[in-house]
Structures are given as C-alpha cells and as structure tokens.
Amino acid sequence: MTTSDLQLQMTSICTEVLNRSTLGPDDDLIELGMDSVAAVEIVTRVETTYGVDVVDVIFDTPTVNRLCDVVSGATRRGKPHAAA
Numbered sequence: 001m002t003t004s005d006l007q008l009q010m011t012s013i014c015t016e017v018l019n020r021s022t023l024g025p026d027d028d029l030i031e032l033g034m035d036s037v038a039a040v041e042i043v044t045r046v047e048t049t050y051g052v053d054v055v056d057v058i059f060d061t062p063t064v065n066r067l068c069d070v071v072s073g074a075t076r077r078g079k080p081h082a083a084a
Contacts, residue, residue, distance in 0.1 A: 006072065009049065010064050017041045029062040046071065 007025060015023045017038050034042070039058045046054050046067065052074045054067060061067050 006068050007064060010046075010068050010071070013042060013045045013049070014064055014067075017045070023064065025065045025068075026063050029064075030059070031062075034062065042067075050075065 011023055011025065014029060015021070018029065018032050018034060020032060023032065029038075029042075043053070043055045043058055046052060050071050052071045054061070054070055057070055058067075061070055
C-alpha cells in the first residue's frame with residue numbers, strides 16, 4: 001500500500017466518523033469534534049482495516065498524517081500495537 005493510498009483510506013475513515021465533508025491531512029481531529037466515542041470508532045476501524053491498535057496514541061496523534069505515520073511504522077515493524 002502506498003502512502004497516498006493509506007492517507008486516502010485514513011481520511012475516509014475519519015471523515016465518515018466525524019461526519020465531515022472534507023478533512024485535511026493535518027487538521028486536528030479533536031478540534032473537528034473527535035470525542036471519546038468517535039475515537040473508539042476510529043480506533044476500531046483502523047484496527048479492523050490495518051490490524052494496528054492505535055488506542056494508546058489516538059489522542060496524541062490527532063491528525064490523519066500522524067495516524068498514517070503510526071500505522072505505517074507499526075506495519076513496517078510487523079507489530080500490531082502502534083505504541084509497541
């Protein structure tokens with residue numbers, strides 16, 4: 001998967017969960033309305049789609065680009081837990 005594919009898919013997940021029509025890669029998800037319920041939904045979708053658990057970092061990485069970095073890094077290392 002290319003970085004741009006990952007970014008498009010991650011953007012799609014976040015725009016759906018946050019009910020936004022547009023979302024930039026560096027937009028702060030918390031500022032756009034991500035609360036704990038939305039965070040759980042994003043974490044669940046990321047884990048289902050990529051096999052990466054981002055529960056420990058979702059509030060520390062509140063942009064699409066940062067979440068992509070975490071997923072890419074965990075995938076490269078072959079670790080299912082982003083913080084591991």
